[in-house]
Amino acid sequence: MNWRRIxxxxxxxxGYLCFGLTIIYAISGVAVNHIADWNPNYRIERLQTAIDPAPLQGLSGDTLVKTILDQLGETSEIKGSYRADKENLQIFVVNNNITANLATGAVYQEKNRPRKxxxxMNFLHINHAKKLWTWVADLYAIALFLVxxxxxxxxxxxxxxxxxxxWLTATGIAIPVFFLWLYL
Amino acid sequence: MKRMLLPLLLSLMLLSTPAFAKTYGKGVHVDKATPVSAILDTPDNYLGKTVKIEGLIVEVCSKRGCWIYVAGDRPEEKIQVKVTDGEIVFPMSATGRVGVIEGIVDEVVMSKEEMIKYQEHLAQEKGKPFDPSSISDGARFIRLIGLGAEINE
Structure with a gap:
């Protein structure tokens, strides 16, 4: 077997082995490249609503939290709550951060869901996983180098x-060199 | 059946809830926790020192997961923990969970103009209105440069 065949x-x-990860890195690369313009990880919906503050007067702790959530129709699991200041109570439920103004009844909700x-893809591409994945990503980089x-x-x-x-290879090398010359 | 197995396995893996590690960065090694109130009351005693704090995570950077706010031991008090982008990434699901965080106490001094720019950026990110006239002066921020964390998810 000659060297070219090998x-x-x-x-x-x-190339076959790298296919899956290359697709992931390509899609995630575009998504993360534009992070200034959008959130590539979460779909966030921000809502300004209102509740009736009258029933909240005199309440505290879990009862206060539950009364607010009942009024909002929010049934997700409660994670915790925090008194941000004298008027505002933050309530954290799964996938929703709620800030309720106890005096006016104004409510700000930040509903978030990870983008399916x-x-x-971003989790792998940006190496949030760390640990063993770092080595897998290194092996992928070596494989890409060989490809x-x-x-x-x-x-x-x-x-x-x-x-x-x-000529095409030279063009491919010239493109990053040109931008380094332009921006550095 | 065999033909279905690979796509089925891939779909399950992609659609299932991601398994986040509960330990972030280098983890937590300092034995005794320092109250946030102590750091905020006498920051000069702690500047540059590695401390451990504990508290409810009340806010997470939604775009990069590069900072969190941890509630202090006194009401209405919180401290920012900033981490190097990519080194530690806090998920939004950490909001409302109790975290133990280790980091170096740091200060950021901002002029009035810098404060306006910073608050404007935060408001933009949150989609909230911002009135520059609400900032009357510069400020000194005390924060932690996060090295590691353990979050009760």
């Missing part, structure tokens, strides 16, 4: 690295 087999099989699939190198030598002749492939 090169091509390596390129092909690593994208949350998990890139072996890719240069898949074809011979005019379309290979000595012809068209060479």
């Amino acid at each position: 090169n091509n087999i390596l390129h092909r099989d690593l 699939v994208l949350f998990e 890139a190198i072996t890719g240069l030598f898949v074809l011979r002749g005019k379309k290979g690295i000595t012809g068209r492939g060479g």
Whole structure:
């Protein structure tokens, strides 16, 4: 078996192995790239509503929290509550952070849900997992490196690295170099 | 049946609730917790020191998970814990949970202009209105640079 055949087999099989993670990194990459414009991890809905403050007077602790949640029709599991200041009580339920003004009855709700699939993709891409995943991601990076190198030598002749492939490779290298020159 | 197995397994993995580690960053190693009130009352005694605090997490950075606010031991008091982007990422589900956090006490001094810019940014992120005239002066913020945490999720 000559070296080019080994090169091509390596390129092909690593390409198959890297497919899944490449798709994840590509989609998550675009999502995270635009983090200034949107939240790539959570779908957040902010609501300004109101409750009747009269029944709240004189209440405290769990009874106060429960009365507010009853008025809002919020039935999710209660995680905790916090008196932000004299007038505002924050109540945390699963996927909803509620701030209720006890004097006026004004309520601000921040309902959040992890974006399906994208949350998990970002979790892997940004390496929130840490631990063993760091090594898996390193192996993926090495595999990508090998895919890139072996890719240069898949074809011979005019379309290979000595012809068209060479020009395209040079263009691919020139693009980041140009932006480094432009912005650095 | 075999053909169905792989897509089924992948779908289950993607759609199931993510298993977050309860320990973040380097974890917590300091033995004794310092009350938030002590840090806020006499910050100069703690600046640059590594401390452990405990309390209810009342706010989490929704975009990057790069900061949280932890309620203090006194009513209406809280302290920010800032972590390096990507090193520790706090999930929004940590809000309302009790956390034990280890970090270095740090200060940020902001001019009036910097305060306006900062509050404007926070209001934008929260989708809340902001009136620059509500800021009359600069401020000194005492916060923790978070090194690790354990959150009761």
